[in-house]
Amino acid sequence: MQKPDRPPSPSKVTPAPARGRPRAFDREAALAQATRLFWRKGYAATSIAELTEAMGIGSPSLYAAFGSKEALYAEALDHYGRRYEALVWSNFAAAGTARAAVEALLMDSAAALTGSCGSGDPLGCMVTLSAVGSEGFAELGERVRASRALALKRVEERLDRAVMAGELAASADVHGLARFVLAVQGGLSLQARDGASRADLEAVARTTMAGWEAQVSALRKTDAGCPGG
Amino acid sequence: MQKPDRPPSPSKVTPAPARGRPRAFDREAALAQATRLFWRKGYAATSIAELTEAMGIGSPSLYAAFGSKEALYAEALDHYGRRYEALVWSNFAAAGTARAAVEALLMDSAAALTGSCGSGDPLGCMVTLSAVGSEGFAELGERVRASRALALKRVEERLDRAVMAGELAASADVHGLARFVLAVQGGLSLQARDGASRADLEAVARTTMAGWEAQVSALRKTDAGCPGG
DNA sequence: TTCTTTCTGTATTGATCGATACAAAATTCG
DNA sequence: CGAATTTTGTATCGATCAATACAGAAAGAA
Numbered sequence: 001m002q003k004p005d006r007p008p009s010p011s012k013v014t015p016a017p018a019r020g021r022p023r024a025f026d027r028e029a030a031l032a033q034a035t036r037l038f039w040r041k042g043y044a045a046t047s048i049a050e051l052t053e054a055m056g057i058g059s060p061s062l063y064a065a066f067g068s069k070e071a072l073y074a075e076a077l078d079h080y081g082r083r084y085e086a087l088v089w090s091n092f093a094a095a096g097t098a099r100a101a102v103e104a105l106l107m108d109s110a111a112a113l114t115g116s117c118g119s120g121d122p123l124g125c126m127v128t129l130s131a132v133g134s135e136g137f138a139e140l141g142e143r144v145r146a147s148r149a150l151a152l153k154r155v156e157e158r159l160d161r162a163v164m165a166g167e168l169a170a171s172a173d174v175h176g177l178a179r180f181v182l183a184v185q186g187g188l189s190l191q192a193r194d195g196a197s198r199a200d201l202e203a204v205a206r207t208t209m210a211g212w213e214a215q216v217s218a219l220r221k222t223d224a225g226c227p228g229g
Numbered sequence: 230m231q232k233p234d235r236p237p238s239p240s241k242v243t244p245a246p247a248r249g250r251p252r253a254f255d256r257e258a259a260l261a262q263a264t265r266l267f268w269r270k271g272y273a274a275t276s277i278a279e280l281t282e283a284m285g286i287g288s289p290s291l292y293a294a295f296g297s298k299e300a301l302y303a304e305a306l307d308h309y310g311r312r313y314e315a316l317v318w319s320n321f322a323a324a325g326t327a328r329a330a331v332e333a334l335l336m337d338s339a340a341a342l343t344g345s346c347g348s349g350d351p352l353g354c355m356v357t358l359s360a361v362g363s364e365g366f367a368e369l370g371e372r373v374r375a376s377r378a379l380a381l382k383r384v385e386e387r388l389d390r391a392v393m394a395g396e397l398a399a400s401a402d403v404h405g406l407a408r409f410v411l412a413v414q415g416g417l418s419l420q421a422r423d424g425a426s427r428a429d430l431e432a433v434a435r436t437t438m439a440g441w442e443a444q445v446s447a448l449r450k451t452d453a454g455c456p457g458g
Numbered sequence: 459t460t461c462t463t464t465c466t467g468t469a470t471t472g473a474t475c476g477a478t479a480c481a482a483a484a485t486t487c488g
Numbered sequence: 489c490g491a492a493t494t495t496t497g498t499a500t501c502g503a504t505c506a507a508t509a510c511a512g513a514a515a516g517a518a
Contacts, residue, residue: 020464021514045273045364048506058467059507065465069506122363128419131360134351135274145423176432179420183433186419187412190357194374196408203405204412211440249494250484277476287497288477294495298476 027065030055032083034066035076040122043073043132043140073132073140077147080126087112089154098162099216102155102181103209109185110201113192124189148182155181169217177215184208256294259284261312263295264305269351272302272361272369302361302369306376309355316341318383327391328445331384331410332438338414339430342421353418377411384410398446406444413437 033054037046048069052059066072091104115121127148133141155178162168168177188201262283266275277298281288295301317337324330344350356377362370384407391397397406417430 018464019516020462021466023465024514041363041365042271042273042360044271045360047504049504060468060509061466063507129360131271131274131358131422134270134422136270148419148423173432173436175429176436179425179429180413180433180436183413183416183420184409186416187414190377190415190419191408191412193360193363194377200404200408203402204409207402207405207409207444208440211437211443214440214443215436247494248486249492250496252495253484276474278474287495289479289498290496292477 023061023065025055025057025061028079030057030062030065031072031075031079034072035079035083035126036122038073038076039080039126042130042135043069043137044135070137070140074143077127077140077143081147084112084121084126092154092158098158098167099209099212101158102212103205105155105181106185106188106205106208107202109188110198110205113188114196114198114201116198123195124193128186128189129193151185152178152182168215172215181208252290252294254284254286254290257308259286259291259294260301260304260308263301264308264312264355265351267302267305268309268355271359271364272298272366273364299366299369303372306356306369306372310376313341313350313355321383321387327387327396328438328441330387331441332434334384334410335414335417335434335437336431338417339427339434342417343425343427343430345427352424353422357415357418358422380414381407381411397444401444410437 033056034051037051037054041050048059048062051069051072052062055062057065062072066075088105088108091108092101095101095104109125110116113124115123127144130144132144135141156174159168159172159174159178163170163172163174168174184204188196188204191201191204262285263280266280266283270279277288277291280298280301281291284291286294291301295304317334320333320337321330324333338354339345342353344352356373359373361373364370385403388397388401388403388407392399392401392403397403413433417425417433420430420433
C-alpha cells in the first residue's frame with residue numbers, strides 16, 4: 001500500500017536538496033514572524049490573514065510550508081524554545097548552588113520577559129501566557145502544559161540535588177519550593193505583559209531571594225509561630 | 230434635539246417597572262453563565278453562538294439586554310468582581326497585620342482559584358488570566374489592567390500602613406514586596422489553570438510566608454552575599 | 459527542448475463570525 | 489377592547505474565518 005505520493009507532508013526544513021520551483025521566502029524568518037504574532041496575540045485571536053501579512057507570503061505558501069494554523073503554532077512553540085529558552089535557563093543550569101540557580105532564573109527572567117535583550121519582542125513568556133488549551137485546542141494545550149511542567153521538573157530536580165548536597169535541609173518541601181519559584185516566575189510574565197519594567201521585576205526577584213535562607217533551614221509543616229506581637 | 234427615542238440603551242437592570250412584553254429570562258443568571266464562559270475560554274475564543282447556548286437565549290435577546298459582545302464582557306467583569314472578589318480580599322482587608330493580610334490573601338487565593346469553594350467554576354482568576362488586551366480590544370484590555378493595578382495598589386497601601394505601624398522596616402522595599410506578593414498570587418492562577426490542587430497552592434503560600442521575616446528587617450539593595458561556596 | 463515537480467498569486471470555497479430585520483407574541487396604557 | 493411598547497424566534501445580513509482550486513511561473517531531469 002506504500003505509494004510514492006507525499007502531498008500531506010509539508011516540507012519542513014527542505015530535506016531534499018531541491019526540485020521544482022524553489023521557495024521564494026525564508027522559511028525560518030517567516031516562522032519567526034509567525035511566532036512573534038502568536039506570542040503577542042495568542043492563538044485564537046491571530047488570523048491567517050494577519051499571519052500571511054506578517055510573514056510576507058500568500059496563504060497557499062503558508063499551508064504548503066506549514067500544513068495548517070495549528071501545525072504552524074506547534075512549530076512556533078518549537079521555534080520559541082530554540083530561540084529564547086537559553087536566555088532564562090542557561091545560567092540556571094550552570095549555577096553551582098540551588099540558590100544561585102534560582103536567583104539566575106529569576107533575574108534572567110526579569111530581563112528577558114521585559115524585552116531587555118534588545119529586539120521588540122512581545123512581553124512575557126509565550127508558553128507561560130499561552131491559553132491555547134483553554135481556547136478549545138486540546139492538542140496544542142497539552143503541548144504548552146508539558147512545557148510548563150518541564151520547567152517545574154527542572155527546578156524540582158535542582159532542589160533535589162541541593163538536598164542531597166546538604167544545601168537544603170532534608171525536611172525542606174522541595175515540591176512546594178519549586179512550585180513557589182515557578183509561581184514567582186509566572187507572575188513575572190503577567191506583570192511584564194502589563195508593562196512592568198525590568199527594574200520592577202528585578203525587585204521581585206530580589207525580594208524572593210531575600211527570603212531564601214528561611215527555606216534552607218527547613219519548612220515546618222504549618223505553624224512555626226512568630227513570637228512577636 | 231432631544232427626542233424621546235432610546236433604542237441604543239440596553240435595559241440594564243430594568244429600572245422602569247415594566248412595559249411591553251416582559252423578558253423571559255433571568256438577566257443575572259444569563260450574565261453569570263456568560264461570565265463563566267468568558268472566564269474559561271477568554272474573550273476572543275468565545276463566540277456569540279456559544280454564549281447564547283450557555284445563556285439559554287437567542288442572539289436578539291442577548292443584544293437587546295447587553296448591547297454587544299464587548300459590552301457583555303465588560304458586564305461579565307463587573308459580575309465577576311461582585312461575585313468572587315470578596316473570597317480573596319475580605320480576610321486580607323480584615324487582617325490586623327500586613328503579614329496576616331498577605332497570608333490570608335494567598336491562602337484564600339489557593340482555595341478560590343482551585344474551585345475549592347464548591348461550584349464547578351473555571352480555574353484561576355478571570356482578571357489575572359485575561360488576555361483581552363493582547364487580543365486587540367484596547368478598551369477591555371484597559372479595564373482588566375486597571376483591575377490588576379488596583380490589586381497591586383491594595384497590597385502596597387497595606388504594606389505602607391505596616392511600615393508606619395512599625396511592622397515593617399522603613400527601609401523595606403514596599404513596591405518590590407507588593408509586586409512580589411502579586412507575582413506569587415498571579416502564579417497561583419497560572420498553576421491552578423494547569424490543574425494544581427488547593428494543597429499544591431497552599432504549599433506555595435506557606436513557602437512564601439516562610440520567607441516573610443526576612444522582609445520585616447529590611448531589604449538591602451543588592452548583594453548580601455552568601456559566603457558558602 | 460520537453461517533461462516533471464514544486465511554488466506563487468489570484469480567486470474562491472463553505473463555514474462561522476458578530477450583529478440585525480422582521481413579524482408574531484406578550485404585556486401596559488388609554 | 490385597541491394602541492403602544494418591548495421581547496422572542498426565525499431567518500438572515502455582510503464580513504471574515506481557515507483552507508483550497510487552479511493556472512502560470514520557475515526550477516531540475518531527461
